[in-house]
Amino acid sequence: MASNSLTDLSQSHAVFGKMLGDLMQDAGDPGFLWQLAVLAGCVLLAWPLARHVAGRLEARYAGSSFALRFAAASLERAMFPLFGWLLVLAARFALAPLIPVSMLRLALVPLFGITFLYFAFYVLRRVLSGNGQLHGMLTLVEKVLTTLVWVGMALYVLGMLSEAVQWLDSIQFALGQQRISVADLLMACVWILLTVLAALWFGSWLEERLMRSATIDTSLRVALTRLSKALLLLVSLLFSLSLVGIDLTVLSVFGGALGVGLGLGLQKIASNYVSGFIILLDRSVKLGDQITVDKYTGIVAQIRTRYTVVRNGDGETLVPNEQLVAQSVQNHSFSNTNVRVATRVQADYDADPEMVLALLTEAVRGIPRLLADPAPSAFLVAFADSGVEYEVAGFIADPQNGKLGVQSEMNRAIWKAFRASGISIPYPQRELRVLPTDGTLTATPVSRVAANAAESA
Missing domain, CATH: 3.30.70.100 (Alpha-Beta Plaits)
Known part of the structure; x- marks a missing residue:
């Protein structure tokens, strides 16, 4: 009888994983009801705590930009699973010496996964929903990330996560003189994604701080924001490539090819980008100035890295930045905001x-x-x-x-x-x-x- 029970238990471990096997084993134990009661208590206690913190977050971001308010919505939703996970985690370690805690260990998995998803959505929306518009990639990235997280949680609960990782590691292909597995490739993508998102999020945070500064000129603030974002993105890519074991010296070939491309066919684009930074730094043309360049006259509405938006009664004109540097520009409000x-x-x-x-x-x-x-x-x-x-x-x-x-x-x-x-x-x-x-x-x-x-x- 005992042999049959051990056989059945080992089969359940093989089929359902250790977590579900422990849960089935503890289902008939009197402590199982205590686990359910503790779990329900943690959830009920997490609800008012989450509502309190979410209300404070909503009040804090009420007057903020669209990107902040849109991202804060995910941060508010993350509060309930976050407090639930913290309370259940504390209850698990507190009750482990007294009663079985298989139900609490199983509940920690979805609570942590949902918390991770909402925090990931917060970072994604901060990065991909700037200027009051939603990026087209946002919905796709959120769906893909949700699917991967839920598949990972299911494999972890079923005890098949290590087998899945080993199977992916066994699929290898040649890349030059090295052999790379699918697991290594996926891990590299994860590291690159995480570092790039961290760099973009820090760039958005830095942009908000710079734009609120009253001691820095508007054009200089825009220039510093664009330059800091570009540097952060470059550093994050180089850091992520070094983390996954790619020798950065191989990028010298790419750098040489890029230089040749810029010299042969991209000189106009490069000139516009460089001219954009020059305009922002020397402040010869500022936001709100009325200018006349070529046959266009209007108000400078935006200064982008490649072009400048000139707005007049006929609409908006995109003037390449190179024209503002290489040609004569009549700035009607260069030294005085009054126009004759x-x-x-x-x-x-x-x-x-x-x-x-x-x-x-x-x-x-x-x-x-x-x-x-x-x-x-x-x-x-x-x-x-x-x-x-x-x-x-x-x-x-x-x-x-x-x-x-x-x-x-x-x-x-x-x-x-x-x-x-x-x-x-x-x-x-x-x-x-x-x-x-x-x-x-x-x-x-x-x-x-x-x-x-x-x-x-």
């Missing part, structure tokens, strides 16, 4: 210039968006063919809203003021000189010539 708005008009030679200058200044005074300080001013520009040319100009503090509306208001006000004062705006006039047969010159207006031609016809 001017319009020109001609008046008849019979009009008094002093009266016209005073009339122009008074006409545009009080136009919405035109600043009172500095006040608008008028100038006599030139003596043109048809009349005297004047210019009146003022300043606006919101160039991002455009200048055409202000110029239209100025022109309308000038038209009304000229009409009210009896000042005419001349139009181009031409005289046609007709040479008579007797050799004397006479000046005949074009209109009279046209009338004579009509009578002749």
Whole structure:
């Protein structure tokens, strides 16, 4: 009878694994009910603790960015399995000398796995959900990671994890002069993934700290953020490759090939990236500046490492950074945020210039968006063919809203003021000189010539 029991127990160990075998063995023990009671108590105690911490996390991240709030949702969900795992772990070690704890050991596996998943989701969402948008890879990575974790937990509970690792280690293939197993390849992928995620998470944390700094210029903050992320990613890749036993000297061949590629076909892309860092560091063009480059005029909305976004009334234009460095750029707000708005008009030679200058200044005074300080001013520009040319100009503090509306208001006000004062705006006039047969010159207006031609016809 005892032999049959041992045989059945060994079979259960082989089929279901040690954890399930111990659980089946302890099912008839009186201590099994105590395990269930302790497990239920740990779960009930973990619930209010998790709700308290999750509420504090929700309040802390309420006013944060989209990426932080989206990632905090996973962190809040991780609190319940985390507290449950900690309480069950403490109960297991406390009750191990007194009663069997197979049920508690089995419960630790899914609690730890679910906690690990939510913390992994927190890191992934911090990294892949920046700027208010969800990365397309996020859902796929979360599904793959969830499947792998649950398969690993099932193999661990069934006692087949070591056999699965040995089977993967037995599948080997040649890579150059070395033989690498599937287990080594999977472990390398895991290390690379973990180090890259850690680098990206630390880069996001550093970006938040830099962006909240009031003592550093905005462009310098963006430059430091981009540079730190690139360096962290490079260091994490090199560190992960060294962890899995890959000799870093083999990368010299890749570095040489990359240099040749940059020299032959990627010089424009490399130039744009380098120009982007130059713009961010020398602060010749900053966020919010109104610039004119080539045929584009607008407000600098974003400065990327490859291009700069210039926003105007027609939409957004992506200007390569190389143009901002190699070409002449008119920065209307380089030293002053106020932008000059001017319009020109001609008046008849019979009009008094002093009266016209005073009339122009008074006409545009009080136009919405035109600043009172500095006040608008008028100038006599030139003596043109048809009349005297004047210019009146003022300043606006919101160039991002455009200048055409202000110029239209100025022109309308000038038209009304000229009409009210009896000042005419001349139009181009031409005289046609007709040479008579007797050799004397006479000046005949074009209109009279046209009338004579009509009578002749």
